[in-house]
Amino acid sequence: MKTSMPNDDHAALRQALRRDAADLPEPSFDPALHSSTMRRIRALSDREPVRHGWPSARVGLAFATLLILIGWTMPRWHHPANSAHFHPAQTYAGQRRGFEGGPVNDLAAASPAMEPPGVGLPEDEKAERVSRGLNGVHGSMFSDLASFANQRLRYAVLDAGLGVEPAGRFALDMPASPMRLDCAYSAIGNDPVASLFGRFNLNISN
Amino acid sequence: MVHPLTEDPISLLAQAREGDLAAFSRLMEGEQTRLLAQALAFGADPHQAQDLVQETMIAAWKNLHRFDGSCRFFTWLYVILLRQHRRSVGWFSRRLPLATLEQQLAATRQAERIPEDHTPADGPDAGLLRAMLLALPTRHREVVRLRFYAQASEAEIARALNISTGTVKSRLHHALEKMRRMKEKMNLLRDPAH
Secondary structure (H helix, E strand, O other): OOOOOOHHHHHHHHHHHHHHHHOOOOOOOOHHHHHHHHHHHHHHHHHOOOOOOOOOHHHHHHHHHHHHHHHHHHHHHOOHHHHHHOOHHHHHHHHHHHHHOOOOEOOOOOOOOOOOOOOOOOHHHHHHHHHHOOOEOOOOOOOHHHHHHHHHHHHHHHHOOOOEOOOOOEEEOOOOOHHHHHHHHHHHHHOHHHHHHOOOOEEEOO | OOOOOOOOHHHHHHHHHOOOHHHHHHHHHHHHHHHHHHHHHOOOOHHHHHHHHHHHHHHHHHOHHHOOOOOOHHHHHHHHHHHHHHHHHHHHHOOOOHHHHHHHHHHHHHHHOOOOOOOOOOOOOHHHHHHHHHOOOHHHHHHHHHHHHOOOOHHHHHHHHOOOHHHHHHHHHHHHHHHHHHHHHHHHHHOOOO
8 A cells, every 4th residue: 555645744744843842841950859869779779789891691691591491401302312323214114014014003002001012912923023023013104293203202212211222113122021011101101292193113022 | 990070971971881870960960851841741740750750860870881872862861761651651652542632632732721722823733743642653653752852863763762764764754644644634523524
């Protein structure tokens, strides 16, 4: 929308504003106001000296606090062990093999109280899975979301005090006690993203 | 080291920036009346105006290290005064709807004892001008006040408000345009046959 420019009216307004400013009555100096103000300023200066040379002390303090907070929360998101050993290609390769190998347990959909994987399966299938190094595979798409969920899952398992294989698979290295399994399932169950979208391999060695 | 007080505002300012309270006091003695006049022009009553000036002086002392000399000292003080005023009136500092403009004008006329039918030959009178200023959005009002009441240049306003000169020009233009439209509407309200 184009604004009209009635310069004459603007000029008249400018003139009127200048005239009004010039006509403002200037009150006489108020010594009481001045002394009371200076008294307040002096009291303020005595209580809290003004830092003339260092204006951004508060900003610096806030920034340092922020850095400390970030530093404190970062390890949860960038675990050095995880970052060093995470190889998505190898992780997915194992999962792909899992898919090709037929139906598998859906661990991620399980509640923390679920049974350990493989319970109820015939012994030969259980053995086959253990030999493949795959006990559970969940997920149907290889997407960024799944990749993100996989990482979340890795942190969850690490938080539960379980190890991680250099190849990128989550390992319950021996012996896989029911207590530690419960731990892992709790961790998985408590992480909604991992539960919904995560894919993971549990390598149980008996 | 304590410097002897001088009357030169620049030296006083330099001493005040080093933390010399006596120099600041002397400096503010010269600015108090102008600040008080401007505070009264905002529509504040004398007590409110005194409070405003006092708060402005305190804020100026606290933030003196931030004054970099890129604008006049009075312009810098005026910006503080504007912000203190905005803070003191809070929600009511927002623009007034046009419907209340007539009431505002009537109140101003009554306060200044201007007759109801008084209309100056050229341009709107002071009462209408101030009522229209109150009806402007804050960002426009500030620029108009700095330009015409503090007599700051556009470049100076830009530095004081930390905005570009183009923005100052644009705000000034829009403010004047809004005031022009308000004046037209006021004329229509007063004289529908006009």
